[in-house]
Amino acid sequence: MSRIVVAADFGGTNLRSALVDANGEIVDRLDVRTPASAAPAVILSDIVKLFRAISARSPVPPVGAALGVPGLIDADAGKVIIAPNVAGFRNLVLTEPIAAELGIPVFIENDASAAALGEHRFGAGRGTRNLLHATLGTGIGGGIVVEGRLYRGAKGLAGEIGHIIIDPAGPRCNCGSRGCLESMVSGVAFAERARRIIASGASPVLLEIVGYREPTAADLHAAAKAGDRQCEAEIRHGGHLLGLGLGSLVNVLNPEAITLSGGLLAMGDMLLAPMKESMFSIAYGPASGTLVRLSTLGDEAGLLGAAAVAFERVESVAPQA
Amino acid sequence: MSRIVVAADFGGTNLRSALVDANGEIVDRLDVRTPASAAPAVILSDIVKLFRAISARSPVPPVGAALGVPGLIDADAGKVIIAPNVAGFRNLVLTEPIAAELGIPVFIENDASAAALGEHRFGAGRGTRNLLHATLGTGIGGGIVVEGRLYRGAKGLAGEIGHIIIDPAGPRCNCGSRGCLESMVSGVAFAERARRIIASGASPVLLEIVGYREPTAADLHAAAKAGDRQCEAEIRHGGHLLGLGLGSLVNVLNPEAITLSGGLLAMGDMLLAPMKESMFSIAYGPASGTLVRLSTLGDEAGLLGAAAVAFERVESVAPQA
Numbered sequence: 001m002s003r004i005v006v007a008a009d010f011g012g013t014n015l016r017s018a019l020v021d022a023n024g025e026i027v028d029r030l031d032v033r034t035p036a037s038a039a040p041a042v043i044l045s046d047i048v049k050l051f052r053a054i055s056a057r058s059p060v061p062p063v064g065a066a067l068g069v070p071g072l073i074d075a076d077a078g079k080v081i082i083a084p085n086v087a088g089f090r091n092l093v094l095t096e097p098i099a100a101e102l103g104i105p106v107f108i109e110n111d112a113s114a115a116a117l118g119e120h121r122f123g124a125g126r127g128t129r130n131l132l133h134a135t136l137g138t139g140i141g142g143g144i145v146v147e148g149r150l151y152r153g154a155k156g157l158a159g160e161i162g163h164i165i166i167d168p169a170g171p172r173c174n175c176g177s178r179g180c181l182e183s184m185v186s187g188v189a190f191a192e193r194a195r196r197i198i199a200s201g202a203s204p205v206l207l208e209i210v211g212y213r214e215p216t217a218a219d220l221h222a223a224a225k226a227g228d229r230q231c232e233a234e235i236r237h238g239g240h241l242l243g244l245g246l247g248s249l250v251n252v253l254n255p256e257a258i259t260l261s262g263g264l265l266a267m268g269d270m271l272l273a274p275m276k277e278s279m280f281s282i283a284y285g286p287a288s289g290t291l292v293r294l295s296t297l298g299d300e301a302g303l304l305g306a307a308a309v310a311f312e313r314v315e316s317v318a319p320q321a
Numbered sequence: 322m323s324r325i326v327v328a329a330d331f332g333g334t335n336l337r338s339a340l341v342d343a344n345g346e347i348v349d350r351l352d353v354r355t356p357a358s359a360a361p362a363v364i365l366s367d368i369v370k371l372f373r374a375i376s377a378r379s380p381v382p383p384v385g386a387a388l389g390v391p392g393l394i395d396a397d398a399g400k401v402i403i404a405p406n407v408a409g410f411r412n413l414v415l416t417e418p419i420a421a422e423l424g425i426p427v428f429i430e431n432d433a434s435a436a437a438l439g440e441h442r443f444g445a446g447r448g449t450r451n452l453l454h455a456t457l458g459t460g461i462g463g464g465i466v467v468e469g470r471l472y473r474g475a476k477g478l479a480g481e482i483g484h485i486i487i488d489p490a491g492p493r494c495n496c497g498s499r500g501c502l503e504s505m506v507s508g509v510a511f512a513e514r515a516r517r518i519i520a521s522g523a524s525p526v527l528l529e530i531v532g533y534r535e536p537t538a539a540d541l542h543a544a545a546k547a548g549d550r551q552c553e554a555e556i557r558h559g560g561h562l563l564g565l566g567l568g569s570l571v572n573v574l575n576p577e578a579i580t581l582s583g584g585l586l587a588m589g590d591m592l593l594a595p596m597k598e599s600m601f602s603i604a605y606g607p608a609s610g611t612l613v614r615l616s617t618l619g620d621e622a623g624l625l626g627a628a629a630v631a632f633e634r635v636e637s638v639a640p641q642a
Contacts, residue, residue, distance in 0.1 A: 153575025248485035254474025
């Protein structure tokens with residue numbers, strides 16, 4: 001019987017959990033609504049309840065548990081420093097109280113870092129030693145695997161690839177800087193581009209798609225697919241800039257592969273073709289051989305990422321049976 | 322008696338060598354002119370002769386040797402892929418033939434990567450687990466230490482921090498890309514800035530310093546120190562851009578410290594104060610605690626870097642006595 005871990009993914013809407021075996025097979029699943037209360041005691045108690053419920057269904061006692069959280073994490077201290085989209089998650093030590101209740105080791109990790117480890121162990125990054133994973137969604141996140149292990153850096157912050165500067169004269173980012181990759185290419189950035197196109201009156205196609213709603217990156221793509229040249233040019237330019245950012249990272253990290261996940265991948269080659277072109281045009285010397293692969297984990301990426309973190313942590317204490 | 326390695330540094334002018342002990346003490350030194358011939362057999366034979374001569378002076382038999390080379394290196398294969406400034410260094414396997422002659426393990430490494438490991442083991446990076454080292458000279462190079470070991474990436478290319486894009490509309494770089502860090506802040510970039518200032522007739526001070534020579538970065542600094550506002554503004558702006566590049570890398574790598582070496586450090590706070598300001602303004606969350614330290618290894622950085630590589634490689638086979 002393969003070893004099993006409890007994996008969980010803390011999102012803004014749902015707190016998802018699963019039992020995952022060492023091959024990355026999801027043995028069972030259980031989701032609840034994300035705790036509505038911002039009180040740490042409520043959050044902790046809801047997580048403990050969920051972990052108890054899913055553990056009770058396991059065919060063998062789980063050897064460990066891990067939770068992916070969208071935010072700044074001090075993984076070694078088991079602490080959420082801040083998770084901007086989750087009320088109550090601020091300087092909150094999670095792992096100790098949960099582990100005390102469950103009687104198994106519990107770990108937390110930044111969700112994008114966990115996703116990188118998930119791709120490396122179970123997904124598109126299998127077989128690589130050094131991997132860069134980029135999550136292309138509302139924001140831009142990332143995770144780095146070095147010599148087969150998750151690279152966390154000094155304070156668990158490594159992989160914040162959305163906040164590399166690619167244009168000092170670029171737009172203001174949510175983080176306060178100017179010209180961050182995320183401020184120029186992301187769900188939020190494309191939505192802002194769509195808003196401006198509508199305001200300029202340049203695209204009747206986009207206006208008809210959006211109506212009186214707030215526009216989204218998906219609207220920009222829909223208008224481009226419907227033949228709107230300006231919307232298509234915005235996506236292609238975004239792909240070009242994304243390639244400059246990823247190409248810069250290739251020159252610094254020289255990974256075997258870059259894996260990509262996230263909602264922006266729905267834009268397909270309209271985004272990815274110019275991305276690859278600019279990325280490989282700046283990749284230096286042998287780095288031009290870097291592989292680009294799309295995530296194979298789909299909706300389960302968050303859970304499998306957390307599972308990969310749990311297995312890596314447990315194995316680093318007791319080698320795999 | 323401490324173990325001793327042979328360390329060497331292959332420069333455009335001199336081929337330097339030293340005996341170095343495990344504490345980073347230079348026991349003896351021997352330099353020769355860099356081989357004038359581009360014939361691989363001559364280069365190899367000159368290196369072997371030098372290594373034999375310096376080894377013969379060692380109080381104990383050296384346990385290994387390493388050579389730092391300015392270029393693209395496949396360290397695991399012991400091969401120089403290309404070293405632009407050294408004729409004959411192209412797809413040249415160095416380590417096997419030299420090791421066969423000397424009877425000890427021989428390694429090569431990119432000189433900036435070796436410098437990073439040298440700072441980590443013997444210099445300003447001592448005591449860190451994760452370190453970024455930047456060499457600020459004619460060009461911009463770098464090296465990355467992860468969890469106490471040199472990070473080489475897939476093909477030994479990791480750390481090419483001079484070729485991250487910081488402005489898509491920036492000047493053309495020697496590598497062919499546009500707006501690389503090196504194309505905007507480096508000895509070459511500052512010299513180009515000085516050339517333009519002279520051509521524009523805007524700085525009598527700079528013109529008097531340079532006369533009919535080709536201007537250098539040092540001339541730009543001398544004019545700035547003599548009170549020329551435009552020259553000072555150029556250096557400060559360069560520092561600002563350098564900070565954006567290093568700050569981006571801090572967000573990706575989250576090192577405990579950044580160490581700096583190279584000729585541009587002679588510009589002092591005129592370069593470093595705006596560098597730190599922009600670097601810390603974009604550093605994300607806890608990364609704002611990253612230490613910035615100047616190299617303490619001075620002229621010996623190249624030799625001590627190579628020595629650190631030799632010790633790391635030898636220890637990875639046989640643990641330290």
